[in-house]
Amino acid sequence: xxxxxxxxxxxxxxxxxxxxxxxxxxxxxxxxxxxxxxxxxxxxxxxxxxxxxxxxxxxxxxxxxxxxxxxxxxxxxxxxxxxxxxxxxxxxxxxxxxxxxxxxxxxxxxxxxxxxxxxxxxxxxxxxxxxxxxxxxxxxxxxxxxxxxxxxxxxxxxxxxxxxxxxxxxxxxxxxxxxxxxxxxxxxxxxxxxxxxxxxxxxxxxxxxxxxxxxxxxxxxxxxxxxxxxxxxxxxxxxxxxxxxxxxxxxxxxxxxxxxxxxxxxxxxxxxxxxxxxxxxxxxxxxxxxxxxxxxxxxxxxxxxxxxxxxxxxxxxxxxxxxxxxxxxxxxxxxxxxxxxxxxxxxxxxxxxxxxxxxxxxxxxxxxxxxxxxxxxxxxxxxxxxxxxxxxxxxxxxxxxxxxxxxxxxxxxxxxxxxxxxxxxxxxx
Amino acid sequence: xxxxxxxxxxxxxxxxxxxxxxxxxxxxxxxxxxxxxxxxxxxxxxxxxxxxxxxxxxxxxxxxxxxxxxxxxxxxxxxxxxxxxxxxxxxxxxxxxxxxxxxxxxxxxxxxxxxxxxxxxxxxxxxxxxxxxxxxxxxxxxxxxxxxxxxxxxxxxxxxxxxxxxxxxxxxxxxxxxxxxxxxxxxxxxxxxxxxxxxxxxxxxxxxxxxxxxxxxxxxxxxxxxxxxxxxxxxxxxxxxxxxxxxxxxxxxxxxxxxxxxxxxx
Numbered sequence: 033x034x035x036x037x038x039x040x041x042x043x044x045x046x047x048x049x050x051x052x053x054x055x056x057x058x059x060x061x062x063x064x065x066x067x068x069x070x071x072x073x074x075x076x077x078x079x080x081x082x083x084x085x086x087x088x089x090x091x092x093x094x095x096x097x098x099x100x101x102x103x104x105x106x107x108x109x110x111x112x113x114x115x116x117x118x119x120x121x122x123x124x125x126x127x128x129x130x131x132x133x134x135x136x137x138x139x140x141x142x143x144x145x146x147x148x149x150x151x152x153x154x155x156x157x158x159x160x161x162x163x164x165x166x167x168x169x170x171x172x173x174x175x176x177x178x179x180x181x182x183x184x185x186x187x188x189x190x191x192x193x194x195x196x197x198x199x200x201x202x203x204x205x206x207x208x209x210x211x212x213x214x215x216x217x218x219x220x221x222x223x224x225x226x227x228x229x230x231x232x233x234x235x236x237x238x239x240x241x242x243x244x245x246x247x248x249x250x251x252x253x254x255x256x257x258x259x260x261x262x263x264x265x266x267x268x269x270x271x272x273x274x275x276x277x278x279x280x281x282x283x284x285x286x287x288x289x290x291x292x293x294x295x296x297x298x299x300x301x302x303x304x305x306x307x308x309x310x311x312x313x314x315x316x317x318x319x320x321x322x323x324x325x326x327x328x329x330x331x332x333x334x335x336x337x338x339x340x341x342x343x344x345x346x347x348x349x350x351x352x353x354x355x356x357x358x359x360x361x362x363x364x365x366x367x368x369x370x371x372x373x374x375x376x377x378x379x380x381x382x383x384x385x386x387x388x389x390x391x392x393x394x395x396x397x398x399x400x401x402x403x404x405x406x407x408x409x410x411x412x413x414x415x416x417x418x419x420x421x422x423x424x425x426x427x428x429x430x431x432x433x434x435x436x437x438x439x440x441x442x443x444x445x446x447x448x449x450x451x452x453x454x455x456x457x458x459x460x461x
Numbered sequence: 462x463x464x465x466x467x468x469x470x471x472x473x474x475x476x477x478x479x480x481x482x483x484x485x486x487x488x489x490x491x492x493x494x495x496x497x498x499x500x501x502x503x504x505x506x507x508x509x510x511x512x513x514x515x516x517x518x519x520x521x522x523x524x525x526x527x528x529x530x531x532x533x534x535x536x537x538x539x540x541x542x543x544x545x546x547x548x549x550x551x552x553x554x555x556x557x558x559x560x561x562x563x564x565x566x567x568x569x570x571x572x573x574x575x576x577x578x579x580x581x582x583x584x585x586x587x588x589x590x591x592x593x594x595x596x597x598x599x600x601x602x603x604x605x606x607x608x609x610x611x612x613x614x615x616x617x618x619x620x621x622x623x624x625x626x627x628x629x630x631x632x633x634x635x636x637x638x639x640x641x642x643x644x645x646x647x648x649x650x651x652x653x654x655x656x657x658x659x660x661x662x663x664x665x666x667x668x669x670x671x672x673x674x675x676x677x678x679x680x681x682x683x684x685x686x687x688x689x690x691x692x693x694x695x696x697x698x699x700x701x702x703x704x705x706x707x708x709x710x711x712x713x714x715x716x717x718x719x720x721x722x723x724x725x726x727x
Contacts, residue, residue, distance in 0.1 A: 212619065213635070215633045307701055308635075309635075329700050329703060330700035
């Protein structure tokens, strides 16, 4: 009986940060309920399997069908029906079929195609997309295998490269540097000098990084109190700066003052009473901290330029690591393609096995009376020899006749090679 | 065990430490450095422990029949201390220098296969405890020297705004400082106890103080005074970590002199 499993091809229809602005992507978002309804509609139109990946940076519909071109058409119609995005949105879409679709899914899962290359969230989002599709019966053997292979490749990329390492924003670079100097941020005291937008932004970064002890200092104390809404902390007047410097491990300065707020003398005096290092971050424009401060032993003074230098280095490193990630992905893609190619012989193999089983059963029926009447070991041995001979003749009759015919038609070398590969005649029994 | 096998067995720890230097060194340059720690470090330490245990078991004595064996035990303590540092600091960046020192120490030990000269003396519990505390103390002080050097290096890199890959993979300054102080303090205390027990043992057995033994005592005293300066310096209420780290790092010199003298003293 021939296999009922069709030969499926991958397809991707999507919109991402590369092709469309965030407003348009928002219009195309497919939250779980909408995605489920869309996939149901697609399956009703003959698409065998489907999954939806919907994140803030990309929305994609993955399909498995006999005809990815028809599946893509169905996706466009159903997606338009589901979201009604603005006119011209179709121009911002990308459509991939066959190998290109598989390649794309692998790159997405490995975070090579992400806005922030190497970001850690996307493998989890891909897993959720597949699990949701599988739970609703939309993902079958093909998309399951594809998702698993893509996630496996993603894992290899993460462990074998530095693609996800190093801060890529100024605020996270500041936090990384502070950690490198002061260690565990939950145990250090962070002082924020100034109460403007930059100060708020820096404070938020440190709060997210786990810092717990804060001191806020500003010329206008009332403004500094606003920072307490972000994280509780002590509020001081700028006149207490020397004692704040002496007690804090991390000081972020972001006032709007025209001159230096943190002077060399102030810092030298503060360092006389302490033996811990002092991390000073000057993110004000113009500068708040006298550059001479960096000469004081135990003081680490950094500005926006230094943080940008860290970010640039990390970005450059991620770019270099991308080549390595691509080579890992190429290996994993080849493994998936080999599996997909092997699917093409599955129907023939199934038919062949069914035929062999039928022949074997017929021969058993034919020899059973002789087996039942055999007396003694010698007779039984003769019956079994005859049975084996008959069975092997029956099995090999078709291939032998076919090989002779092919050889007669001039394909002797080709058929000999195939027979050797399939039967290994030189191997010992 | 055949002679050839025994020879090979002695060289396995230094070879594995050498391999660890290569593996940990490569991790500083190649991808995946922040992933799981290499297996070669723990394997080298385990093999070293097994080697010294089998020596102990086959000869029915503690594994410090000669100063070379004691040196081998010290390098084992150094490597073990590193594995602890790796776990606490969650960084493998210091593996190469630690295992390099372990490879050098264990190579010297493996290359000097003198017959044991202390077995009778080792039967004294006092002596056994003296040597055991001494080798552990020396191993810890060597580890603290490397931690101090690492602190100084990271301090200079950060002050010089060199934010490269090496800087990123190093443990943070605060952790290095904390580990350095803990390891050097413990090493100093153990070495001081070992020195006192050594003197008690000499008096108990009425051993003569030869010129070499006197030299050894002087070097031990020098090392103890040197490392005792660290907690004193830390009491100062001003920035002194650089000075303290220099003292810790340069402490490797008197420590080396003490080991060198020690290998000749008995």
